[in-house]
Amino acid sequence: MTIPNITVVGLGSGDPDQLTLGVWRRLQAVERVFVRTAQHPVISLLKENGIAYTSFDSLYEQHDSFPDVYKSIAEALIAEAGNTTAGGQPLIYAVPGHPMVAERTVQLLREQCPQAGIELEIIGGESFLDQAFVSLGIDPIEGFALLDAAELQPALLQPQLHTLIGQVYDAFTASDVKLALMERYPDDFEVVVGHALGVADEQQIIRVPLYELDRTPGYGNLSLIWVPRSDDAALRNRSFERLHEIVSILRSPEGCPWDREQTHQSIRKNFIEELYEALEAIDNDDPDGMQEEFGDVILQVMLHSQMEEETGAFSVYDVIQSLNEKLIFRHPHVFGDINASNSEEALGNWEQMKAEEKRIKGTDANRKSVLDGIPPDLPALMKAYKLQKKAAKVGFDWDELGPVLDKIEEELSELREAIATKSEEEQASELGDLLFAVVNASRFIHADPEEALTRTNKKFRSRFEYIEEQLRIRGKQFDQTDLTEMDRWWEEAKRQS
Numbered sequence: 001m002t003i004p005n006i007t008v009v010g011l012g013s014g015d016p017d018q019l020t021l022g023v024w025r026r027l028q029a030v031e032r033v034f035v036r037t038a039q040h041p042v043i044s045l046l047k048e049n050g051i052a053y054t055s056f057d058s059l060y061e062q063h064d065s066f067p068d069v070y071k072s073i074a075e076a077l078i079a080e081a082g083n084t085t086a087g088g089q090p091l092i093y094a095v096p097g098h099p100m101v102a103e104r105t106v107q108l109l110r111e112q113c114p115q116a117g118i119e120l121e122i123i124g125g126e127s128f129l130d131q132a133f134v135s136l137g138i139d140p141i142e143g144f145a146l147l148d149a150a151e152l153q154p155a156l157l158q159p160q161l162h163t164l165i166g167q168v169y170d171a172f173t174a175s176d177v178k179l180a181l182m183e184r185y186p187d188d189f190e191v192v193v194g195h196a197l198g199v200a201d202e203q204q205i206i207r208v209p210l211y212e213l214d215r216t217p218g219y220g221n222l223s224l225i226w227v228p229r230s231d232d233a234a235l236r237n238r239s240f241e242r243l244h245e246i247v248s249i250l251r252s253p254e255g256c257p258w259d260r261e262q263t264h265q266s267i268r269k270n271f272i273e274e275l276y277e278a279l280e281a282i283d284n285d286d287p288d289g290m291q292e293e294f295g296d297v298i299l300q301v302m303l304h305s306q307m308e309e310e311t312g313a314f315s316v317y318d319v320i321q322s323l324n325e326k327l328i329f330r331h332p333h334v335f336g337d338i339n340a341s342n343s344e345e346a347l348g349n350w351e352q353m354k355a356e357e358k359r360i361k362g363t364d365a366n367r368k369s370v371l372d373g374i375p376p377d378l379p380a381l382m383k384a385y386k387l388q389k390k391a392a393k394v395g396f397d398w399d400e401l402g403p404v405l406d407k408i409e410e411e412l413s414e415l416r417e418a419i420a421t422k423s424e425e426e427q428a429s430e431l432g433d434l435l436f437a438v439v440n441a442s443r444f445i446h447a448d449p450e451e452a453l454t455r456t457n458k459k460f461r462s463r464f465e466y467i468e469e470q471l472r473i474r475g476k477q478f479d480q481t482d483l484t485e486m487d488r489w490w491e492e493a494k495r496q497s
Contacts, residue, residue, distance in 0.1 A: 004081040004118040006091050008106055010098045010125020011035075011042040014199035014222055018126045019045070023094075026123065027051055030090045034080070036073060036105060039221050040096050041199055053094070066150060067104070074108035081118045096221065098127030102148065102166045128166065128224060131198030135205060136226050138162050143229065149173045154183035159235035163227040168193075168219055175214035177225060184238055185227070187211040192226040195219075244316060247302045251310065264304060271300040272377075283454060329353055370394055382450050384439040392443070401444040408437045459497065466493035 009026055012018040019042055027033060028051065035043065038055040046053055056073045063069045081091050099106045099122050106122065113120040133140060144162035150173065152165060157180070168174055174193075181191070188209045195218045196202035208216055213225070236242045250259040274296040281289030305316035330353040333340035340346040370393070374386045391397065398404055411434040418430040442449040467489045471481060 004116075005121065006077055006081050006093055006109060006113065006118055007121045007123065008093045008095065008099045008109065009123045010127070011040055011094050011096055012126040013097055013128045013131040014041045014196055014202070016042050016045040017200075018131075018198065020123075020125055023123055023125055026092060027094065030092050032080070032089055032091045033094060034077060034092065035094045036103075037096065037221065041196075041202075070104045070108060073105045074112060077105075077109065078112060078116050078118060081113075082116065096128075098125050098129075100124070101127040101129060102146070128197065128222070129164070132164055132194065132224060132226065135194065135197040135203065136192060138164075138226070149177050149225070152177055152180045154180050157181065157184045157227075159184060159227075159230050159232070159239075162229045165225040165227070168223045168225055169221060170219050171214050171217075174216070174219055174225070178210060178213040181210055181213070181227065185210055185235065189230075190228070192228070193218075194224050194226060196222040197224070243298075243302060247299075247306050248309075251303075251306050259303075262303065262307075264307060267300070267303060271297075271304075274300055283458065326357070329357060379450065381435075381439065381453065384436050385442065385449055388440055388443060398440075398444075401441065404437070404441050404444055408434065408441060411437045462497065463490055463493035466490075466496075 007026065009023040010020075011023070012020070027046065028049070031052070033046070033051060033053040035053050035055050037057050037060075038053075039057070043053070056069075056076070059069050059072050059076075063072060077091070077093055093105075093109075095103050095106065097103070109120055129146065132138065138144060140162070142162060143160065144164060145156070145158060147156055147163060147165050149165050149167045149169075157163060165177055168177060181189075188211065190207055191210055191213060193204075193206045193208060193213070193216050195204040195206075197205075199222065202222075204218060206216055206218075250256045253260070274293065278290070278293035278297050281293045301319070302316060305314070305319055309315040328335045330350050331346075332338040332353060333346055333349050338349055340349055371387055371390050374383060374390070378386070388397075411430065415427070415430040415434050418427045422430075439449045442452060467486050470489045471477065
């Protein structure tokens with residue numbers, strides 16, 4: 001019994017002179033030749049020598065995506081190999097370039113042939129990389145990356161490496177490539193477009209600024225894009241790896257004496273300060289400020305992580321891995337098969353998965369109270385809000401807003417009484433009770449008390465600064481006015497806001 005067989009051969013990068021002798025002999029020796037596409041210069045050589053072939057070009061018209069085309073080609077080849085009416089005749093599948101370089105159909109055959117009981121033989125050929133290295137003058141020892149235009153992501157780009165981007169079939173694909181490159185490179189960075197490299201009378205090498213990449217004509221099956229390697233510091237500074245490198249240098253024996261001396265405790269307060277400065281930038285709707293302050297917050301994370309990396313406990317990459325895994329785990333409605341049609345259902349999924357995460361880790365077993373887990377250094381207003389939310393989850397809560405407002409009235413009355421008859425310490429205690437009751441009301445009206453008070457603080461500042469402006473206009477100081485006049489200006493500021 002003859003075992004079905006498929007032999008895959010590479011037609012080279014384009015020029016018929018680059019076709020290997022071994023592949024040429026194979027093509028001449030068989031009757032069943034299939035080619036992925038007839039849009040390749042070597043096909044003319046087959047025609048001239050009377051070698052019949054079957055092309056899969058028609059499948060490109062029948063499907064909406066390349067993956068579907070490649071899947072259909074692999075299925076058709078496996079069916080042909082198992083065709084008993086062919087009498088076990090050898091079957092050759094010819095692909096552009098080298099079969100193992102940027103050829104998805106071959107990868108599919110490698111996966112599926114063993115299951116179908118088909119022997120698969122692969123014979124190489126010159127790939128487009130060979131001609132790219134020669135025509136563009138690239139020495140691969142300097143480091144290079146080969147990427148697929150159809151799956152190009154900014155995260156894959158490394159400016160310190162030569163980057164070759166294949167499968168750039170048309171201007172639409174070139175446009176997608178341009179947008180991805182612009183995430184890491186400046187708009188005027190010079191890139192190179194290569195058409196039909198190594199093919200006599202057809203080769204074109206065009207240097208263009210990045211922003212013109214999709215305006216360059218001539219894209220087709222034999223096109224690629226080369227992004228030359230660069231040691232430009234501005235490009236390296238757009239990478240997370242460079243940030244990690246800089247922080248490690250600062251903490252090294254050859255680094256900064258001040259950074260080397262710091263500990264978790266010594267820069268703890270810096271973390272808090274940077275967070276508040278970032279919040280200020282957010283509240284001011286200041287994009288430039290946010291860009292700078294977010295960087296300062298990230299620096300604190302990097303410094304603390306670097307300290308632990310030096311002890312071997314964990315690195316910032318462990319931090320990132322834990323975060324990524326947490327985000328995926330807690331969003332089953334995005335990364336899993338659970339649905340969430342609105343934000344409330346999404347939040348419910350988050351809380352459910354968070355509880356499951358704690359159960360798996362066993363963290364809940366170490367907690368004696370449902371109120372555990374709230375950071376002790378939170379501002380009191382935020383801590384009160386979180387305490388009440390945790391208590392409410394187990395049913396310790398009012399059912400509606402009315403009794404909450406009654407409680408505020410009760411606490412206000414007790415504060416009035418304490419002010420009239422009790423010590424300052426007892427007055428402060430009653431004030432705390434009143435504030436706690438007000439925080440409770442904030443939950444029922446779905447308002448974060450910290451944010452609400454922040455807005456009021458901002459509003460107060462704006463109106464008070466209006467009073468100061470009116471005093472300056474009139475050449476007055478505060479000791480030259482009175483509450484009645486200031487209150488009038490305050491009301492003016494209210495009407496203008």
